[in-house]
Amino acid sequence: MYNYNEFDHSFVRARVEEFRDQVERRLSGALTEEEFKPLRLKNGLYLQLHAYMLRVAIPYGTLNCKQMRQLAIIAEKWDKGYGHFTTRQNIQFNWPKLKDVPDILDALADVSMHAIQTSGNCIRNVTADHFAGAARDEIEDARMTAELLRQWSTDHPEFQYLPRKFKIAVTGSPNDRAVTRAHDIGLRTIRDAEGRKGYEVLIGGGLGRTPMIGKVVREFLPKEDLLPYVEAILRVYNLSGRRDNKYKARIKILVHETGIEELKAQIEKEFVSRKSEFPGVNPDLLQTIERDFSPPEYDRLSVDDYVSRIAHDPEFREWVKNNVARHKVPEYGIVTVSLKPVGGTPGDATAYQMRVMANLGEKYAHDELRVSHEQNIVLPHVPKAHIPQIYDELTKAGLATPNLGLLSDIIACPGMDYCALATARSIPIAQDIAKRFDHLQLEQEIGPLKIKISGCINACGHHHVGHIGILGLDKAGVENYQITLGGNATEDAHIGTRVGPGFSSEELIPALERLLKSYLKLRKSPNETFYNCYNRLGMDPFKEALYPHLKTKHKERTGH
Amino acid sequence: MSKIVRDHGFDQDNLKEEDFITLETLRKGVENPVRLDLNNDENPDELQPFFCWVELIRISFPDFNDGRGFSMAKRLRQLGYQGVLRGQGYLIADQYRMARLSGFDEIEIDDLLAARQPEWLWQNQALKKKLSYQDRLLKTG
Ligand code: HEM
Numbered sequence: 001m002y003n004y005n006e007f008d009h010s011f012v013r014a015r016v017e018e019f020r021d022q023v024e025r026r027l028s029g030a031l032t033e034e035e036f037k038p039l040r041l042k043n044g045l046y047l048q049l050h051a052y053m054l055r056v057a058i059p060y061g062t063l064n065c066k067q068m069r070q071l072a073i074i075a076e077k078w079d080k081g082y083g084h085f086t087t088r089q090n091i092q093f094n095w096p097k098l099k100d101v102p103d104i105l106d107a108l109a110d111v112s113m114h115a116i117q118t119s120g121n122c123i124r125n126v127t128a129d130h131f132a133g134a135a136r137d138e139i140e141d142a143r144m145t146a147e148l149l150r151q152w153s154t155d156h157p158e159f160q161y162l163p164r165k166f167k168i169a170v171t172g173s174p175n176d177r178a179v180t181r182a183h184d185i186g187l188r189t190i191r192d193a194e195g196r197k198g199y200e201v202l203i204g205g206g207l208g209r210t211p212m213i214g215k216v217v218r219e220f221l222p223k224e225d226l227l228p229y230v231e232a233i234l235r236v237y238n239l240s241g242r243r244d245n246k247y248k249a250r251i252k253i254l255v256h257e258t259g260i261e262e263l264k265a266q267i268e269k270e271f272v273s274r275k276s277e278f279p280g281v282n283p284d285l286l287q288t289i290e291r292d293f294s295p296p297e298y299d300r301l302s303v304d305d306y307v308s309r310i311a312h313d314p315e316f317r318e319w320v321k322n323n324v325a326r327h328k329v330p331e332y333g334i335v336t337v338s339l340k341p342v343g344g345t346p347g348d349a350t351a352y353q354m355r356v357m358a359n360l361g362e363k364y365a366h367d368e369l370r371v372s373h374e375q376n377i378v379l380p381h382v383p384k385a386h387i388p389q390i391y392d393e394l395t396k397a398g399l400a401t402p403n404l405g406l407l408s409d410i411i412a413c414p415g416m417d418y419c420a421l422a423t424a425r426s427i428p429i430a431q432d433i434a435k436r437f438d439h440l441q442l443e444q445e446i447g448p449l450k451i452k453i454s455g456c457i458n459a460c461g462h463h464h465v466g467h468i469g470i471l472g473l474d475k476a477g478v479e480n481y482q483i484t485l486g487g488n489a490t491e492d493a494h495i496g497t498r499v500g501p502g503f504s505s506e507e508l509i510p511a512l513e514r515l516l517k518s519y520l521k522l523r524k525s526p527n528e529t530f531y532n533c534y535n536r537l538g539m540d541p542f543k544e545a546l547y548p549h550l551k552t553k554h555k556e557r558t559g560h
Numbered sequence: 561m562s563k564i565v566r567d568h569g570f571d572q573d574n575l576k577e578e579d580f581i582t583l584e585t586l587r588k589g590v591e592n593p594v595r596l597d598l599n600n601d602e603n604p605d606e607l608q609p610f611f612c613w614v615e616l617i618r619i620s621f622p623d624f625n626d627g628r629g630f631s632m633a634k635r636l637r638q639l640g641y642q643g644v645l646r647g648q649g650y651l652i653a654d655q656y657r658m659a660r661l662s663g664f665d666e667i668e669i670d671d672l673l674a675a676r677q678p679e680w681l682w683q684n685q686a687l688k689k690k691l692s693y694q695d696r697l698l699k700t701g
Pocket residue numbers: 046048085086087088092164167182183205206207208209247250412413414418419420421458459460461462
């Protein structure tokens with residue numbers, strides 16, 4: 001894992017002092033509220049519905065156990081005893097007081113953490129595959145690229161006042177677990193014909209009110225060209241991105257309005273000019289990064305106990321099937337701790353649970369934890385020999401829900417419960433769905449399914465790329481939920497299609513029940529997932545399930 | 561009246577508005593070294609053939625949230641411009657360091673802003689120039 005050097009430490013401390021000073025100047029009036037706003041946003045401080053919200057960076061979702069414990073302390077001391085892990089691999093505290101924020105930032109700095117650039121119109125915390133360094137399918141640990149980009153983008157003088165926020169994601173595997181195609185820049189590690197490593201570069205992806213899938217702007221970028229190329233993209237965007245309308249200011253709109261070919265030409269021109277004077281990255285620094293991300297020393301312990309527990313304990317077996325992924329070392333597994341208990345708030349963890357996870361990581365899993373964009377916590381390197389103990393301890397802490405990748409592993413934005421922009425609730429909807437299908441005992445039978453819920457068109461809950469997407473709107477003062485089907489967040493990213501008119505909150509759950517029960521009837525075999533079944537059959541049968549009155553009409557017409 | 565912010569602090573501005581010409585005038589050709597006003601929606605690339613005629617370029621910042629000027633300065637430096645680069649308008653002290661690191665030499669602010677954001681604030685920012693990730697990243701020598 002990356003270790004802060006002296007520079008990182010002094011930089012982060014200086015930022016805390018600077019922010020302390022900015023808060024004081026705001027209070028004294030030397031800074032206007034308008035001037036203060038981008039400064040506080042660049043330090044992760046949002047104004048929400050009921051209070052301030054502090055978004056703490058967890059670069060590329062990686063943290064050690066001491067850091068997780070510090071988050072637990074912060075949650076207890078300055079918040080209401082819990083934190084919320086987000087879809088961009090960060091953690092949010094929902095109830096800090098403005099006057100406490102500099103002290104919280106200091107406490108973060110004590111463990112090499114900060115809230116820098118987690119908000120505002122700048123380059124945001126770079127995200128990466130949460131299985132990086134452990135996944136069997138990987139070409140390279142994506143976090144090395146992400147760390148280089150973190151250093152480069154932190155406090156970049158040219159790009160602190162961009163037209164709009166700017167998000168970068170990196171994957172080192174062909175199987176994209178980082179949603180690179182829904183980011184302003186997506187980087188996919190690939191090899192060229194000679195076997196050299198480089199990147200496929202995508203730009204202009206994004207969700208929000210105008211969802212777009214990123215387009216390839218460079219088929220193969222040699223690794224050493226990364227910084228000058230990314231700088232060229234950012235410069236073209238900073239100079240030409242729209243500033244007249246907040247909702248048209250993301251780079252996706254520039255791509256859409258200028259055309260990818262023309263924009264690509266502008267970027268290449270800027271790149272050639274930038275590259276000619278670019279001295280290259282300091283090789284010592286690259287070496288340090290490489291060393292910091294070298295794999296842990298694996299213990300090749302016997303897997304016998306693990307295998308026999310799987311054979312004898314059906315509950316354990318089910319949890320392993322869903323929550324343990326293949327590791328590149330056969331004696332290891334990747335364990336995902338679900339933060340989606342039935343009836344809970346997706347992504348929330350209490351201080352106690354944070355400590356449980358920290359202890360497990362320290363005791364059994366090489367002192368490393370990850371936050372996934374699906375709002376769960378990952379123990380990336382676990383000897384299979386220890387998995388039974390881990391399971392038992394997670395069970396005691398209410399953290400062993402065996403639902404990873406299943407119906408109740410829902411992404412939901414904060415919605416009406418916390419967010420000033422919300423037009424509907426989303427957390428309670430997620431809870432109702434999980435409870436209903438738990439009651440029906442259908443979750444395991446339905447199998448892999450991604451449900452994603454947003455409380456307004458800003459799409460923080462990624463509903464566009466859910467197999468089932470749910471968007472909460474306001475229709476004349478009444479909550480109304482629109483359903484989209486067929487979205488996909490992986491390397492085959494796809495924006496879902498809206499099925500028809502929305503449902504009231506009471507109608508929604510029965511509608512989903514009809515939808516999924518008809519899937520169970522329609523599928524060719526239990527191996528055909530909802531998503532594949534939908535792609536095979538198209539919208540019609542699912543639409544009929546959602547709107548039974550249409551079905552009657554359809555029957556009348558066709559005589560079936 | 562305006563103040564010129566430099567690393568050591570505030571200076572009085574000795575230049576008058578008539579000392580500046582526009583890009584349009586420059587395009588018609590000039591005979592002596594000139595000082596140029598550049599709006600932040602004009603293309604800096606166009607200036608390259610005229611670099612030897614320009615001793616000062618003043619880039620406008622109509623709003624502190626509009627960061628185009630930073631990229632314009634960077635691009636002008638990258639194209640080889642070596643004269644004075646001045647930012648003018650609404651920039652706050654917290655942005656002085658960014659401006660310097662992007663290639664500006666000085667910032668022109670009006671007296672009202674100078675009163676609200678006094679000299680020492682800008683001087684503090686000037687001192688922080690060295691704490692930069694971007695410099696550390698690059699190969700040196
Ligand atoms: C509660 C306060 C929040 C507010 C006011 C808020 C506001 C917004 C707004 C206005 C956008 C649209 C930006 C645009 O048009 O480009 C947006 C997008 C987004 N937000 Fe939030 N958000 C909040 C919380 C969250 C949380 C908790 C998460 C993560 C769980 C999140 C993740 C995202 C993501 C992933 C996007 C999509 C960005 C894209 O288009 O690529 N937000 N948010």
